[in-house]
Amino acid sequence: MTDKTSLHYVHIDEKRCVGCVLCMKACPTKAIRVRGLKVAKIVGTCVDCGECIRVCPHGAVKATTTRDDYKAPAANMVISASPVLYSQFGQDVLPEDIQAALQKTFEYVFDQTYFLDLYNVALEIFIKETSGKEDSSRPLISPVCPVVNRLIAYRFPALLKNLSPILTPRELAARELKRRIEKDDLLKKTDYGVYHITPCSAKMISINNPMFLKTSYLDGAIGINDVFESVKRNLPGPDETSPVSPSNSLAIGWGISGGEIAAMGEGNYMAVSGLPETIRYLEKIEMGLFRDIEYFEFRACLEGCIGGPLTVADRYEAKRTVMNISRMFSHDKRIRYAQAERAYRKGWFFSEKRPQQPEEAGKRSGIIHEIERQEKIAKIMEGLPGKECGFCGSPGCRSFAEDVADGRAMLEECIRMRIR
């Protein structure tokens, strides 16, 4: 079971870790240390991006999903799958085939398209209504990627107010699904849960520690890599037919960077993917630049969620599949606009709470103390060789200097200092 109080949903299996420096070097928030090159430990702010999962050649880094307990109660699981799943099996496997395959394992399978469409309509109304107003935060930032949300909370808290208040499609879908199941007693049972099939190592934290809701409407997340084999096995044969998927090209394209804003009408929007790029843009937004952009779609994974750490297909293969499949589908949303707008007016789309800065991120030690610390770090830096080798167990010379200044490491741990 997942520990709801745990801060990290990405964890390192110390038995498998050989103490190499790959994950430490890959970590965009410099949260990993390999002191004495023994085992890697997450010591800093982990935003669950999964970069470490990707680079570990020993399979020692894993994301917490509902994987461990999903097999037994599969019959009670209601599935809402990310459209990224449609990109994983090549262009000859259509969304309806994947739906049919899932239906063989799970109690009830649900396509998210309708909620992606609704979300985009609500977002467009919100942008239009708040545009040009003195007290509106601009640019608005998409709340869809949980890694970006956490990154903002920890490293760019000044931008928390820029996060759009429209609930994510996955939460809108789960809430509505539960309502319908209960209202019509659809499943004839009460011990069911709604699970999200996801490409994302960070979905679990957005479920257990939601930033925009008191509690998530989802009961868990299952990695695409965990269902991949069983979906593949259960795909309909050449003679079987499945009912045509209600999806559309916009929804199928959502998993690609730019897919979210492509599903809206024309506007001054921008899509950025990849964590280093995202950080660079967030810095600039925090500096006060990009005030003329209405909406930013950020995705921590390069090329968008099709590049998520729990996917199976290569991100560029997946992109090609999306491009080809989406051509077979209509470009139109199947939405009753008047109805959607009424729901919007009633507040149906809005988050229950505003995201808060985590307490541990807000700690400050006073300006004078901090300036002294910076000077100390600069001094230590001067003496370091600047080779960025990582032998010291810190991800680079700068991080090592900080660790020394803060008493977490000793200067002699730098191998080149010892040689000299």
Added chain:
Amino acid sequence: MAILTKSYPIKARDYLKAGEISMGVHGLLKKIGFATELIRRVSICAYEAEMNVVMHGGDGVMTIEIGEDYVNITIKDSGPGIEDVSLAMKEGFSTASEEARQMGFGAGMGLPNIKKNSDSLDVISAKGKGTEVRIGFVA
């Protein structure tokens, strides 16, 4: 008395590196832990002033001076200078080159933006004498 003073060189027409100095200043202030609103004001002013050196000025230096309750930045360059400072301060006035305009600059909003986001601003310049921009903030 300033607790910390740091200087960074700025190269004119180095469009590739343009903005890096102000991003560095932004990072420094953030690490020190000033209020986010002050950081935003200083950063945007540093950015505009840095860009002006890159676009219009000559090689120069940005100096940041940090006190417990204030931040001052001074940007000095050895470029062509500004002939009429009060005209340059007007919204919409710009002599930006075609090159700069193609990159989205030249709205004539830089100096007015600095004025709006700072607590004090002095532009000391004359034709052929280079430019010195002093910007002050109360923390």
